[in-house]
Amino acid sequence: MTSPHGRAALSIGELTDERYGQVIGPDHAEYETARSVYAGDVDRRPAVILRPGNAAQVASVVALARETGLELAVRGGGHSGAGHGVCEGGIVLDLSRMRALEIDVEARTAWAEAGVSAGEYTEAAAEHGLATGFGDNSLVGVAGITLGGGIGFLSRKHGMTIDDLLAAEIVTADGELLSVDEHHHPDLFWALRGGGGNFGVATRLKLRLHELDGVYGGIMVTPVTPEILEAFVAEAEAAPEELTTIVNVWTAPPFPFVPEEYHGKPIILAVLCYAGPAEAGEKVIDRFRAIVPPLADMVRAIPYPGMFGPADPSQRPISAARNLFIDRVDRATAETIVERVSGSSALVAGAQLRVLGGAIARVPSDATAFAHRQSKIMAHLTAVYADLADAGLHEAWVEEFMTAVRQSDSGSYANFVVNAGPEDVREALYPGATGERLAQIKAKYDPANLFRSNHNILPATP
CATH class of the missing domain: 3.30.465.10 (Uridine Diphospho-n-acetylenolpyruvylglucosamine Reductase; domain 3)
Known part of the structure; x- marks a missing residue:
């Protein structure tokens, strides 16, 4: 049977587990769970979800997508903020059975x-x-x-x-x-x-x-003012490369370790990880403790897996988000961040600041397809909310927030970007020579753009 476009039509009943792995159609008991992804505002219904168990079955699924002309989405952990791991009316190639x-x-x-x-x-x-x-x-x-x-x-x-x-x-x-x-x-x-x-x-x-025989790390919660935030980021920049710091300026959720009087108010929730001896790590973290007395301090010597904390696989937050790199968090930027977070009506609003540099910056910018080696700080701005009817309100808030903190760096980090049109892909994710080289390689290995459920790089034209 062929489609009106001359390509083979999809008949789920003809798909075998032996060739494609587990076959999950809309009538399958696992379909609703299998089509859900981390992003809570993504609600797409693929024609079929296929879970191959080996590379040969993966190749069969790819061939099926090519022959039918249906959109192909590839799902690993399902954590793409853009929901790239699921598509509407197409084929989902779910890799979750391949766990060796x-x-x-x-x-x-x-x-x-x-x-x-x-x-x-x-x-x-x-x-x-x-x-x-x-x-x-x-x-x-x-x-x-x-x-x-x-x-x-x-x-x-x-x-x-x-x-x-x-x-x-x-x-x-x-x-x-x-x-x-x-x-x-x-x-x-x-x-x-x-x-x-x-x-x-x-x-x-x-x-x-x-x-890596353990780390000195964990969560530290402090009050936030522009002065405190500026000092916190400066300390992270001055710290040795063993320390990675993630500074979340959030409206505090009702976590049990956050004093009740701070719930719903801006705080710093910092995640610190010193990948070295605990004694040296403690001395470095003490510099942050000296900025302001913490409201909660859970930074200690722990096994490295303890940095990840508990995770809920059923969690599907709805959020508006923007990602960008910035050059600095000076007093004016800190004031803007605290003011904007305070003014959001979201359930949880915030700016996550990750100080980069170190080993990231020592790799030449053209050595890999990541073009932002010299970027100083990554800022991820989010508003988590409950009612999709309020999407416009929170999208406007993060867009205005991004404009307010934008500096000279025009880049973004692909893994954290939710919405990227062709211009964003060319200019923010893969700018200049990086994008041109990627387009040439795309034309060589995927000239028909079969793999397009992603931040899509268009094949170069002859």
Whole structure:
């Protein structure tokens, strides 16, 4: 049977588990759960969800999408803020059954299949006193965060996740399984390190492991004023590279460790991770404690997996968000941040500030497809709300917030961007020579743009 467009029509009843993996159609008991993703405002109904168990089945799913012409969405952990892991009326390639993890302790490397979560990987590596840096959420998929860059607790010390990517196995648009590294298909290997899911389906990743026998880290909550915020960020910038600091300026949720009189009011909730000896880490963190007496201080010597904290896989927040890089948090910027957070009507409003630099900045900007190596601070602005009818109000708030804090850096971090049109992809995510090179590689490996459920890089035209 063919469609009016001359392509094969999809008949779910003809799809076999042997060829495609688990087949989940709209009538399947797992369909509603399987189509849901982390972003609570994403409600898409794919024609079918396929869960392959190996690379050959992945290739069959890719071929099915190519033959039917249906949109293909690739899902790892389902944590894309834009909901890229699900599509309307198309095919979802769900990698959650591919969970093999092989750790070579002696070589300090690991092969992880694309369905492995950051938390699973981190727990397994920690048993050997080893770690690879991902982000700060245990539920994200290893493949998704890696392909987008990977900025997390170990980035200042060891670089981004893409800096620890040694090799990958990837199914391309023509269904071929390629093994790529710096010597084999080096152009594709370059593009995978930051270019997202534009070039194929990564089925396995080989990652470098670092020695890490625990960290000195955790959450610190303090009051916030512009003066306190400016000092906090300055201390994070001055700290040794072993320290990664995530400064959240939030309207305080009713967490049990936050004094009740601060609930609903702006606070600093900082997540600090010192990847080194606890004694040295304590001295560094004491500088933050000296800025203002903490309202809560849970920073201590802990195993590295303890940095990720508890995670709820059923959580589906609705939020408006913008991401950008900024050059500094001076007094004027700090005043703007505190004022804007205070003025939001969202359930939780905030600005997350991540001081970058260190090992991230020592990699040349053209060494990978991540073009923002010299960016100083990443700012992620969010408003979490309950009623979709209020979306316009909160979208306007984050847009105005972004305009108010924008400085000279026009870039954004792909993994945290929710809405990116063609202009954003060209100018904010993959600017200049990076975008031009990616477009050429896209034209080579995916000229028909089969992989477009992403921050899409259009193939270069001849």
